[in-house]
Amino acid sequence: MHCNHQLVIEHIDSYIEGNLSPEVKREIDHMLDNCKECHSTHQQYLEMHQLSHQWQEQDTPDWHRVKYAVRPPVKQSNWLNWGAMATSTMAILMVVFQLEIVSADRGLTISFGGSQTEEKIANLVDSQLASYKQALDVSFESKLNVALERQDNLSKIRHANWIEKNRSERQQDIKFVMTGWQSQRYEDQKQVDQQLSYIADNQIENNQAINQLFQSVSNGRGRKANSSLRPNKL
Amino acid sequence: MFQINKDETLIDKALGGSERSWVGLVKRYEGLVYNYCLRMTFNSSDAMDLMQEVFLAVYRNLPSYRGQGQFKGWMMRIAANKTTDFLRSRGRNPLHRAGEVTDDSFDNDGLFQSRASSHTIDPASHLAQTNKNQQIKEVLNKLSDDHKQVVELKFFQHFTFEEISQQTGVSVNTLKTRLYTALNKLKGFSEIQNAL
Numbered sequence: 001m002h003c004n005h006q007l008v009i010e011h012i013d014s015y016i017e018g019n020l021s022p023e024v025k026r027e028i029d030h031m032l033d034n035c036k037e038c039h040s041t042h043q044q045y046l047e048m049h050q051l052s053h054q055w056q057e058q059d060t061p062d063w064h065r066v067k068y069a070v071r072p073p074v075k076q077s078n079w080l081n082w083g084a085m086a087t088s089t090m091a092i093l094m095v096v097f098q099l100e101i102v103s104a105d106r107g108l109t110i111s112f113g114g115s116q117t118e119e120k121i122a123n124l125v126d127s128q129l130a131s132y133k134q135a136l137d138v139s140f141e142s143k144l145n146v147a148l149e150r151q152d153n154l155s156k157i158r159h160a161n162w163i164e165k166n167r168s169e170r171q172q173d174i175k176f177v178m179t180g181w182q183s184q185r186y187e188d189q190k191q192v193d194q195q196l197s198y199i200a201d202n203q204i205e206n207n208q209a210i211n212q213l214f215q216s217v218s219n220g221r222g223r224k225a226n227s228s229l230r231p232n233k234l
Numbered sequence: 235m236f237q238i239n240k241d242e243t244l245i246d247k248a249l250g251g252s253e254r255s256w257v258g259l260v261k262r263y264e265g266l267v268y269n270y271c272l273r274m275t276f277n278s279s280d281a282m283d284l285m286q287e288v289f290l291a292v293y294r295n296l297p298s299y300r301g302q303g304q305f306k307g308w309m310m311r312i313a314a315n316k317t318t319d320f321l322r323s324r325g326r327n328p329l330h331r332a333g334e335v336t337d338d339s340f341d342n343d344g345l346f347q348s349r350a351s352s353h354t355i356d357p358a359s360h361l362a363q364t365n366k367n368q369q370i371k372e373v374l375n376k377l378s379d380d381h382k383q384v385v386e387l388k389f390f391q392h393f394t395f396e397e398i399s400q401q402t403g404v405s406v407n408t409l410k411t412r413l414y415t416a417l418n419k420l421k422g423f424s425e426i427q428n429a430l
Contacts, residue, residue: 009414010407013388013395037418044417051373052389054366060268061282065260065289066253 003035012045241305249296260289263306266391267313273386274317275324276371284320288313303400310391311401314383321379373420381416384409 007024008031014020015028031038093099102109241262247255267288271281291312299308374382387398395406402409 005414009410012414013410040421041414041417044420048373048385048389048417048420051370055269055273055370055390056367057265058269058272058278058367060264060285061278063282063286065257065264 003031003038005035005038007031008035008038008041012042016042016045016049242301245296245299245305248293256293263309264289266306267309270310270313270386270391271317273371273374273390274321274382276375280320280324284316287320288316291316307393307397307401310387310393314387314401317383318379376419377416381412381419384412385416388413 008015008028011020011024011028015025020028032042033039097112100109100111102111241259244255244259244262248259264285268281268285271284271288272278275281275284288309292309295312299305374385377385383402384398387393387401388395393401395409398404398409399406404412
């Protein structure tokens with residue numbers, strides 16, 4: 001019988017998994033029943049499938065899982081390490097040999113083995129203290145001068161303020177007195193004017209009375225004796 | 235199977251420099267890859283070398299993994315490529331005795347050795363297990379490298395033809411033909427089942 005192996009090749013996987021349509025499955029069934037080669041392939045497929053499940057998983061031998069996988073660390077330049085080592089060594093040697101570096105007026109003095117005696121150290125301390133005292137004195141004097149100057153300025157300002165205030169008070173007092181005096185003068189003048197007016201009025205009245213009196217007197221004498229007397233005018 | 239950390243989580247952390255995550259990812263799949271390599275090379279030493287090459291390539295290509303598909307499929311594609319290269323290079327090596335299946339569990343005058351286990355295994359059960367694996371190796375050894383690869387990925391890795399096609403770059407129809415041819419080559423081994 002002529003067999004279309006290609007159809008089996010195409011669908012043998014789905015056939016075993018049961019995913020074929022009934023028509024195709026029926027056709028494959030027919031081929032497997034009638035074609036020796038396809039039947040054998042089907043059997044091999046099943047056997048291989050079964051065989052694969054009999055494989056016993058082998059444990060993985062121990063191995064370095066990160067040896068090749070981990071990125072190599074960034075290599076730092078050697079000068080840094082050498083520099084750090086040289087600095088450390090130098091520091092240790094300075095301690096061991098008691099290196100001393102003294103800064104004086106004439107320059108730097110470098111000594112080994114602790115050559116600085118206690119007297120030198122005391123002198124150094126004294127000189128440092130003296131310089132410190134001098135610096136303190138200078139500082140105190142300058143601060144004192146500043147304080148005195150500030151106090152003097154304050155005094156001047158207060159004095160000027162006092163004078164100014166006193167002057168204004170006196171001016172106000174004088175102005176007050178003058179105002180009072182002028183008002184009193186005005187009142188007095190007013191009173192004098194009233195008195196004078198009163199006196200003038202009285203004088204006028206007196207004069208009128210005298211005149212009337214003279215007229216009456218003269219009129220009486222004339223009638224009696226054609227008087228020869230004449231009245232005096234005031 | 236329940237996984238505490240997803241593959242993608244481990245990958246992200248490994249890419250961030252986490253050595254622990256990388257080791258966790260490797261431990262999750264090293265058994266799969268090692269046994270795959272073992273069936274493809276028939277030699278534990280070669281399998282070990284090949285597995286290390288695979289994981290090295292996986293690590294180097296990890297930044298290019300964009301989460302497309304399953305990580306297992308992506309990793310097995312690398313494994314397939316590495317295996318192909320390895321088998322080709324070994325085929326060119328005249329010192330390699332082609333066609334000979336070496337059972338490296340028995341070395342040094344028959345003394346039982348197991349590189350695999352640091353723990354104690356019953357020798358009898360280990361022998362039976364080794365015999366089964368040995369017979370499977372002998373079956374696979376009858377196949378060419380291409381046929382062996384499709385049988386491996388189809389029956390032992392349980393990938394679909396589409397997945398195998400993506401991993402190997404071979405068309406689905408070609409893969410089916412190769413599988414059919416491979417199964418026909420094994421006709422003489424129909425007694426395998428009886429032997430097992």
